[in-house]
Amino acid sequence: MAQHKIDFTKDGGLPVALTTIDNVVNWGRSNSLWALTYGLACCGIEMMASGASRYDFDRFGTIFRASPRQSELMIVAGTLTKKHAEFIKRLYDQMAEPRWVISMGSCANTGGMFNTYATVQGVDRVIPVDLYLPGCAPRPETLQYGVMMLQQRIRKEKANRSLKPKRLM
């Protein structure tokens, strides 16, 4: 049997690494989750705080973008009202596949404390949600943990998965 005598890391080694396409693609995808800024209410402030100096979201490769075309993660942070619901659907549709949605805070999860005529009782009635973060408002650590969970999930997925439509609630 052939023995591997080449030290790939030294000079003159073969510039080759064995892996699968899935791994490479998912490595790229999970470490550059660009998020669409979707600060709707109070939770949006905590989302900003997690992007700012102390919590520093950039080290996860998560950078906030202002355009749906450049982002693959939508962090819905705040209360969704019926007047706004139309826009969130439109922006979600404008994002390119593959795309993920994190619903941040009780309001986005279930309507939270605002069980009134004006609020949508959970964004999952309008767009499909991948991850729910509890709290009112969730701490920046919660959001970062949520993004890490999402990264783990992405790494397990097939890179060329057929685009099955996600289910609405």
Add this chain to the structure above:
Amino acid sequence: MQQPNRLRPFFENITFDRDDNELVLNFGPQHPSAHGQLRLMLHLQQEQIVKSHPDIGYLHRGMEKMAENMIYNEFLPTTDRMDYIAASSNNYGFALAVEKLINVEVPRRAKVIRMLLLETNRLMSHLFWLATTALDIGAMTVFLYAFREREYLMDLVEDYCGARLTHSAVRIGGVPLDLPDNFLTDLRKFLDKLPENIKDYEDLLDQNRIWKMRMENVGTISKEMALDWGCSGPMLRASGVNWDIRKEEPYELYDEVDFDVPFSDKGDNYARYKLYMEEMRQSARILYQVIDMYAGTSPELMAHAPKFISPSKIEMMTQNYSLQQHFVLVTQGMRPPVGEVYVPTESPKGELGFYINSQGGPYPYKLKMRAPSFWHTGILTDLLPGHYIPDVVSIIGTTNIVFGEIDR
């Protein structure tokens, strides 16, 4: 018939294609510098705005209606979600209005703690304002610096009440907790550093050419205009009206502390920026004085008014009657006398007032909040025409509007 459970799109009656040269531009509601959910319909003549129409209501959560079905204590956490940058100032405004309605006097230590909370909240709000406005204009460094300082304050408030953003740190009739051990020393440490930090921001911005071009002589509000549109707070003071409710109708301990109210008569964005910086210094000055007041106070935290306010834990655990009273107050709520009050306070953004109409029941018959940002959004109708598109961002930035309290 409209089905209540179906979402219906809300289209305005706007034609975007026109024969003339005018272009209608839709700004928001999901624009990174729209400070939440402001939607502006801008009519443009080339790049100049000729007509602007702010459209609000995208964060309307029905708080005033909710208040009518909640007992007074239950409603207090909802006020956190109005101006969520400085939550305690809303808690305080509401608590003060109810206290006036039921006519109780708050113990002195509670007053001192409230003052500490109010002024730390003002600092937090102004730092946040600086961060976001600088970010909108492109000064990313200032954003990172200002958020760093803000986190220290968040930590302090978290030490006190356990929440970073939505504090609910004030109760009707007092405050729930005494200060934790290191609160005052930590706060003093922070305040000692603050002037240096403010100087850092000013070094970065004051003489910055870009900053000056974006701010100077942009968004000038004249004195008459500010008064006509019902501006208050820094917006009014930057336009040459020296009006601060902390001075005019002092509440809490503001008549005992010594501070200046900065004002300017330039009325442009730059004047407002300088005003916010100066107000931060004044807040620090107030805080120093309030820290010294704390030591000489007796440890009561809640007012004594058995009809309206629950007795202390010790009384509750030792006296049967107090326990019963507490039970009734929690399950049925306090019943303020018939009457109505309006109490204004100076929140970081301006005059925040609560109007309560009580019919003697446990729920308010009507609760109306007078939120400063609402009026500051209205002024955009008159302020924006004549300006260019990039100015819109800096003007919205300096008005310091927060949508939680506009739409409520």
